[in-house]
Amino acid sequence: MRWIEDQCAAQASSPISSALDLMADCARIVESEVIPIQAASGRISAAAVESHMALPRFSQSAMDGYGFHRADVAAKVTGSFPIVGRVHAGGVPPGAMDRGTAIRLLTGAAVPPEVGAVVMEERVQRSGETVELQHPVRLGDNVRCRGEDVGLHDVVLPPRKRIDPRHVALLAATGYRTVEVVRRIKVGLLSTGNELTEAGQPLSATSVFDSNRPMLMSLLSQPHVELTDLDLIGDDLDSYAAYLHDRHQSLDVIVTTGGVSGSDADYTVRAVEMAGGQSQRIALAVKPGKPFAFGRLGACSVVSLPGNPMAALIGALLFVRPLLLTMSGVPQAPRPGIAAQASAPFVHRPRRTEFVPAIEVGSSTSGIPLIRPVSGAGSARLMSLSLADGLAVIPAGETDIVPGASLLFHRFGSDFSL
Structure with missing residues (x-):
């Protein structure tokens, strides 16, 4: 993983693009x-x-009507024509068709080679076994030509x-x-932390329910992904490393949440290394989601996201989704978002690209969406995230955003989803 170390040593925080490039360099395209x-x-x-x-495999009638000889159509002949046959979809046309005759054709029927046009039945008059054509028609009208x-x-x-x-x-x-x-990319999801409890199980005085794993299972539940729930694991380095060693061989990607900030109780990077792999912590110039790590354990990529739910979601959208598409061989195209306008101030500290939960509150006179930040938003807060219509993006070099300023906005469920 020296390529990561060299990249990260030169800057205190890595931009999103640098981390994506590093991951793409390491990704392998899976089999078919x-x-x-x-x-x-x-x-x-x-x-x-x-x-x-x-x-079509053969020329077909585009509607119920009557076919007329190519020469009569070209000569703009009108008048009365005897009906010499009938062809339905799947039927075989009769023998050669003479000039001055018409043939009944139903939608999808094979058109005899002599037919130059089909006239819809509403535009002719039928009387017994003759049909009256009152107006000239154009060659090719209502004929689906072979190979068109x-x-x-x-x-x-x-x-x-x-x-x-x-x-x-x-x-x-x-x-x-x-x-x-x-083939489906095999992805395992693992939540870490002594404080976590599975939903539905009793809580201790200081435990919390794990929301990251269910959230990411929902986000990554796609036809081209095969998900494995790797459950919860506590903050025990030896157990963590042994678990990764046992599970990684059947997976293409392991996504972990928590244990990546760098404190003495954050074991994810060390656990990957003890299991026989390589991992490097990267300080991203992103808010929320600065703590991040990426590595390899055998042929398995290990993406380590922060434990705070909003930060984990941002990390999955920014990094896990592109990694899975790269491994599928899909060319990466930036997700442009839409132009929006701030209807209220967005407080922002420079140096990190910030993703802010925002609500659409209407449109400007020119039709541009008006957005405001969700009150009380934070990387660990779920209610503000659930109330948002999408994420506003504030570039690292910007300061506070004033009302009326332009912003990039990613709506949930469309532009900024898997």
Whole structure:
């Protein structure tokens, strides 16, 4: 881990980008597997998929109507046409069609090669076995031409794409029953601290319920992630190290919360090292979330987040999410957020990028969201976080934000989520 030590020695606090670069350098892309397309939504494609066929496979009628000979359409012929056949979806057209005739076509029916246009049934007059065309039509009207949607060998699924039901439909339409995807990344979540108790268990006079593990289990519960609950562990260095040594071999990533601040009772970094790995504490220029550590234990990455819930959430959004996407081979794109305007002061001390829980209170005359900080916010406070609509971002170089000033804002549930 010398690369981390060299980077961190040069600065008292590391910016977010430096920590992300260090983690990306250490990340390994996981293997792929083949799964049924019905199970692929939310998974990440491992390779480009090409179509084995054109779509439509044959020219089709776009609606219920009547087909007219190409030569008659080109010559703008109108009048009465005898109906020489009927084709429904899945049916086979009759033999060659002569000029001066029409054919009944239902939506999705194969269009005979002689047909130049299809006229919807509402725009013609039928009388027995003849149909009256009163106005000329254009060549190609209401005909879905072969290959107009998908060409032979077109890429129907790019590599490293998060698959959703649209892609599943296209794969099925081009004949695929399975697809190669990045295998699920195996992530273990561990909370540390003598003070922690599992929800539903009796509390002592000085214990608290663990909220970090359930929060992160919820946040990271994604189709491309396989989660393992590693439970709680107390502040005992030997037990902590032994537990990491026993569990890491079946995991790609271990995410810990707590025990990373650097006091004599914060054992996470030492536990990773005693288990046979390497870890480095990094002081991040972030508020909340300054304490942070990253390391490796065999092939398993170990991301160590602060114990305060809001700091743990910020750390997971900033660092765990990008790490998992990098391991899936997904190109990283910055999450831009939206422009917002402060409706009340935001107090800020320079030197650290700050993420402030904020509430939307309306819009400016130009339609820009107006936001204010949630009162009583703090890295250990959950109510203020739950009341917020998102996180306002104050860059490290800024001072206090005055009403009317511009701010970057990440709404929960959309821009700033997994």
